[in-house]
Amino acid sequence: MKKICTDCKGNGFIRIPYAQVKEEMWADCETCNSQGEIDDRGPFDLTLQIEMLQKQKEILQSACRRAGKKIKQLEEDCEKLFEENQDMRRKKGTVL
Numbered sequence: 001m002k003k004i005c006t007d008c009k010g011n012g013f014i015r016i017p018y019a020q021v022k023e024e025m026w027a028d029c030e031t032c033n034s035q036g037e038i039d040d041r042g043p044f045d046l047t048l049q050i051e052m053l054q055k056q057k058e059i060l061q062s063a064c065r066r067a068g069k070k071i072k073q074l075e076e077d078c079e080k081l082f083e084e085n086q087d088m089r090r091k092k093g094t095v096l
């Protein structure tokens, strides 16, 4: 069963807000793939929820990757500082 796409109201394309582009512009509707209607999968269909969660997962994965990179960087910085500190102590003769 098909139903009218609520994002583009069946047009298959959507108007881009004037504030964003400063000119009259239209874009393909991604929700219905420019078809103007989408499959009505019924209220118990979880496809959309799955898609949403998958997107969320990707966002979280990239956030984790960024955090991991940052941690690695900080660990390296920490090690560098430790060595510099050791070096300075050695020069001062406080460490053998």
Ligand SMILES: [Zn+2]
Binding pocket: 005, 006, 007, 008, 009, 010, 011, 012, 013, 029, 030, 031, 032, 033, 034, 035, 036, 037
């Ligand atoms: Zn649409």
